[in-house]
Amino acid sequence: MKRSLSGILAALLITSNAYAADLMPAEPIAEAPPEVAVTEATGWYLRGDVGYGFNDLRGAKYFQGSNASEADFDRADLDDAWTAGVGVGYQVNSYLRTDLTLDYLGKSDFHGSTNGGGSDFGACQVTCSSTDLSSMTAWSLMANAYVDLGTYGYVTPYVGAGIGGTYVKWKDLSNTSCDTSGSGNGCDDTVIHGGQGGWRFSYGLMAGASIDVTCNVKADVGYRFLHVGSGDMFGYNENGGPGRDKGFNVHEARVGARYMFGGCQTASYEPAPEIPLQQPVYK
Structure with a gap:
């Protein structure tokens, strides 16, 4: 009888354990993190810059009039000047952007002089030296492309x-010639040569860095080398001229900003498909 009761108790214990195991819910499967859809920063932008240009005039020439020969100025210097510019551009992808810019080079004073022999009339009858003064301004219209070298x-x-x-x-240009022989003849009257203007071929090379200020505003600190070709400088008057410059280079230090349209768009997320929890299985 005791053996029968023991067997019945053992059978009940095994059955209850198996039933409890069947009632235990399955462990839920952890959801995968949401996938991030990475998009490149693209779109239109506006830019503005100010700076200072260190001008390097490559020289100037003029016709001497009576003998129809062209001679170099013995001195031809161009002062430095401030610069300003605006532009519109497009960020093609994270590494390439292009823009069209219009830049202004402020008034740059010219100081020149020539030395030569005298003439049959006036103060300069033995040797003479001239003082030549003028100034120039310039507008540059440029199409540009940039390669961004990664963001750090x-x-x-x-x-x-x-x-x-x-x-x-x-x-x-005002030209004043004075006697340098020591005879005390003084200076001739100042002669005015009409200034000239015109379009010239130009190219530029740039380097710098953009700094993220907000999601759609970037500060810009950079350097630009601008080469401007040769062209007419002043006209003929009083047996002298016309003259032309040999072109000039501008070494420009610039600071500015770019405003990106749509730069504050948030990244899009694609949630993972929902996985239902496994229901308990009863046996």
């Missing part, structure tokens, strides 16, 4: 190049 924190270094044209406008 908030900073994106870049290099670029541009091609276009520059309208150079020279003011009237």
